[in-house]
Amino acid sequence: MPDATDTARPTAVLLNPRDAVLAAAERLGLAVVLVVDPGQPRPPATGDPEIETTWTADSSELITRLRERTFPGPVSCFGFGEIGASVAAVVNGELGWPGNPPHAPAVLKNKADLRALVGDKAGAPVAYALAATRDDLLPALTEVGFPCVAKPVDGTGSSGVQYLADVAEAEAYTAALDWQRPLLVEEFLEGTEYSVEAMSSDTGHRILAVTEKRTTGAPHFVETGHTLPVRLTDTAERAIAELVGGTLDAAGHRFGTSHTEVMVTAAGPRLIESHGRPGGDRISDMLHLALGEDVFAQSMAAVFGLPVQQAPSRDRVAGIRYVTFDGPVPEGGLRTELVASLPGVEEVRITAPAGQLPGAVTKSGDRHGFVLAVADTRDELEGHLDAALRTLTAGV
Numbered sequence: 001m002p003d004a005t006d007t008a009r010p011t012a013v014l015l016n017p018r019d020a021v022l023a024a025a026e027r028l029g030l031a032v033v034l035v036v037d038p039g040q041p042r043p044p045a046t047g048d049p050e051i052e053t054t055w056t057a058d059s060s061e062l063i064t065r066l067r068e069r070t071f072p073g074p075v076s077c078f079g080f081g082e083i084g085a086s087v088a089a090v091v092n093g094e095l096g097w098p099g100n101p102p103h104a105p106a107v108l109k110n111k112a113d114l115r116a117l118v119g120d121k122a123g124a125p126v127a128y129a130l131a132a133t134r135d136d137l138l139p140a141l142t143e144v145g146f147p148c149v150a151k152p153v154d155g156t157g158s159s160g161v162q163y164l165a166d167v168a169e170a171e172a173y174t175a176a177l178d179w180q181r182p183l184l185v186e187e188f189l190e191g192t193e194y195s196v197e198a199m200s201s202d203t204g205h206r207i208l209a210v211t212e213k214r215t216t217g218a219p220h221f222v223e224t225g226h227t228l229p230v231r232l233t234d235t236a237e238r239a240i241a242e243l244v245g246g247t248l249d250a251a252g253h254r255f256g257t258s259h260t261e262v263m264v265t266a267a268g269p270r271l272i273e274s275h276g277r278p279g280g281d282r283i284s285d286m287l288h289l290a291l292g293e294d295v296f297a298q299s300m301a302a303v304f305g306l307p308v309q310q311a312p313s314r315d316r317v318a319g320i321r322y323v324t325f326d327g328p329v330p331e332g333g334l335r336t337e338l339v340a341s342l343p344g345v346e347e348v349r350i351t352a353p354a355g356q357l358p359g360a361v362t363k364s365g366d367r368h369g370f371v372l373a374v375a376d377t378r379d380e381l382e383g384h385l386d387a388a389l390r391t392l393t394a395g396v
Contacts, residue, residue, distance in 0.1 A: 010028075010030050011075040012030045012031070015037075015087060016035065016043055017080070020285070020296055024294055025300060034048050034050045035052075036052045036053075051066070053065065059090050063095065076088075078300060089102040090102050109275075110153055114251060122243045123239070126186055126187055126189065129184075131150075131183045134179045137174050137185075138171070146167065146170070148163075149161065150184070157280070158215075163221070189265055193213045193261065193262070194240070196210055196240055196244050197228070198260065199298050199302070200255055200302065202302070203308070205248050205258075207241050208295070211226050223364060224321070225322060228286050228290060229290065229317070247274050255299065256298075284296070289318045290317055316375065317374070317377060317378050321370060321388075322368070323370060329358065331354055334369075344373040344374055344380070344388075345384065346374055347371070348392065371389060
């Protein structure tokens, strides 16, 4: 139970928070209650009160235990992953605490629901069809037309994404598919893909950065790198801001960070998908390194009505590049100390197993490793990343 000296101090109930979330809560002067799912990475020991429960599978026990506690000041639950954002909204809705309504993350998670709800509120609608069963799939593909993209209606990390060029590919794909869950079929958008990091509060939706994206391309479009911030024309940036605002308004997302993917086509930006959480692939870290934007602190401040940062505090450029190894990773693993010591490098990690030839990359979880760097200019950043990648792959 929070200490009596915490009277009127807001309390953040944090779902398996990472270090950066805990640091943000401390900077804001919040009281903290840690919620620990034993099946998830354990947050660092802080001495704060803890509740251990399998919240990722069932939030009912967590809600019951929180209902039994007394909080002397405002309180809200926060989760910054796909599951965490949804559970936090359910908890806050059940307990009458401030935060996003439960339907907002639910809509953002379900790509078909989001398409239906957004309609023409975020630029020109994208043609789509939902295949709820295997029998629906071929008719859905035919309805949308070719080329098109099929993907799980609630998927993340490029898992299950498939580009289909024509009827023959569609028939082969349908016949071979191991059906597991509903699929969304969408028209294939041609252009340049970006993600848009935004912060929502009572003052509206503020664009933090437009992030340039690299992918493997068809058929799976696995993300291989990100760079932020990038500047587009004033016209494109205004259109993107309107698209993001329309999407978040339609979904009911009112508080905190969001990550919206857009394709800038010859006819303007088109919505790909949106999420009521920080972007993955260390994008939240890149925002802080390049622009001084702390999405965790701003999200919690927005909910509690505390002052929210309204402009960047730094003017740098950050980027992450994923590496693909063509040969087996050495038995002892790759030494990353040299790469980590290179100019601009903030983090380097190898995820491919030592002593094995890494497998093909068909989703984000298959990637072999990455380098994250920061610099004062885009040219300088690219130089740092190129040097780091050359050094990292030299031994493979």
